[in-house]
Amino acid sequence: NRLHATIADINFEGILANASGVHCQTKEELAELLASPYVATAVTKSSTKEVRTGNPKPSYYEFEQGSINSMGLPNNGFDYYLDYVSQDHSQKPVILSVASLSMTEGIELLKRVQDSDFQGITEFNLSCPNVVGKPQVAYDFETTHQILTEVFKFFKKPLGVKLPPYFDFAHFDQMADILNQFPLSHINSVNSIGNGLYVDVETEASVIKPKKGFGGLGGAMILPTALANVRAFRERLNPDIKIIGTGGVTSGEEVFAHILCGADLVSVGTELQRQGIGLFEKLQHELLMIMNEKGYQSIDEFKGQLKTM
Numbered sequence: 268n269r270l271h272a273t274i275a276d277i278n279f280e281g282i283l284a285n286a287s288g289v290h291c292q293t294k295e296e297l298a299e300l301l302a303s304p305y306v307a308t309a310v311t312k313s314s315t316k317e318v319r320t321g322n323p324k325p326s327y328y329e330f331e332q333g334s335i336n337s338m339g340l341p342n343n344g345f346d347y348y349l350d351y352v353s354q355d356h357s358q359k360p361v362i363l364s365v366a367s368l369s370m371t372e373g374i375e376l377l378k379r380v381q382d383s384d385f386q387g388i389t390e391f392n393l394s395c396p397n398v399v400g401k402p403q404v405a406y407d408f409e410t411t412h413q414i415l416t417e418v419f420k421f422f423k424k425p426l427g428v429k430l431p432p433y434f435d436f437a438h439f440d441q442m443a444d445i446l447n448q449f450p451l452s453h454i455n456s457v458n459s460i461g462n463g464l465y466v467d468v469e470t471e472a473s474v475i476k477p478k479k480g481f482g483g484l485g486g487a488m489i490l491p492t493a494l495a496n497v498r499a500f501r502e503r504l505n506p507d508i509k510i511i512g513t514g515g516v517t518s519g520e521e522v523f524a525h526i527l528c529g530a531d532l533v534s535v536g537t538e539l540q541r542q543g544i545g546l547f548e549k550l551q552h553e554l555l556m557i558m559n560e561k562g563y564q565s566i567d568e569f570k571g572q573l574k575t576m
């Protein structure tokens with residue numbers, strides 16, 4: 268297969284996935300993702316100990332260049348997703364996303380994953396920007412180091428982290444130094460750009476209800492930030508830590524760009540929300556067309572090979 272990847276000794280046929288949060292809250296949505304031949308894996312909505320309804324609506328809004336969301340971590344509860352990922356899914360891997368509302372809750376949930384039958388990949392979301400009163404863990408380097416140190420005392424299964432975007436070389440360096448200390452399966456970079464604000468000039472109002480309109484930005488407009496983060500971490504992380512590139516993918520071009528920057532898998536959020544599951548066939552077709560034009564037989568020939576001047 269020309270499109271393949273391996274994370275933590277788990278083989279993926281194809282390289283496309285949903286971004287956690289989109290089309291992944293229910294077992295039906297997850298099953299629909301896995302049923303697509305163009306989807307390599309499905310990532311669950313980040314799960315918390317308790318079921319959460321999330322923030323008041325409207326909490327999601329699409330505009331031409333992207334989207335803004337302050338969903339507030341609505342999910343059907345950790346048990347629901349652990350149960351789902353523990354079942355066999357047509358031989359396709361499923362990634363279990365776990366949120367960290369608090370250090371103790373995150374640790375407790377990961378302990379339950381460790382003690383469960385689930386043998387797949389877990390992704391620890393350290394970057395939810397929309398839980399009122401809760402900072403994004405991964406912007407606090409000391410706390411991040413502390414949590415990962417605690418986790419890896421007991422967690423022996425494949426574990427990755429979902430990161431927020433960083434915007435400063437000192438932060439790329441500091442975060443990579445921390446991550447390289449742990450046997451992580453992967454990073455997923457980037458989560459939405461936290462706390463943007465979209466204003467509707469006609470109504471003179473913000474467009475989502477929670478947090479006075481502040482929310483995480485996604486879609487086309489975050490592509491350069493997403494590519495910068497994928498590239499920066501690819502250059503800094505040890506090669507055993509793979510990368511799921513997320514952010515700004517609307518066509519095969521952006522999938523190609525993410526891979527060129529070093530992504531092993533590529534996940535799609537806003538555009539998937541817009542276009543539905545049919546998008547994956549379009550993305551895979553366009554990627555293969557680009558590879559044919561360039562004479563690439565396999566992903567491995569150009570992965571991480573971004574040229575600079």
Ligand SMILES: C=Cc1c(C(=O)O)[nH]c(=O)[nH]c1=O
Pocket residue numbers: 288313336337338339340341366392394395396397398458459483
């Ligand atoms: C898990 C919560 C997240 C949410 C949310 O549920 O509000 N939105 C995002 O853009 N990223 C998240 O990580």
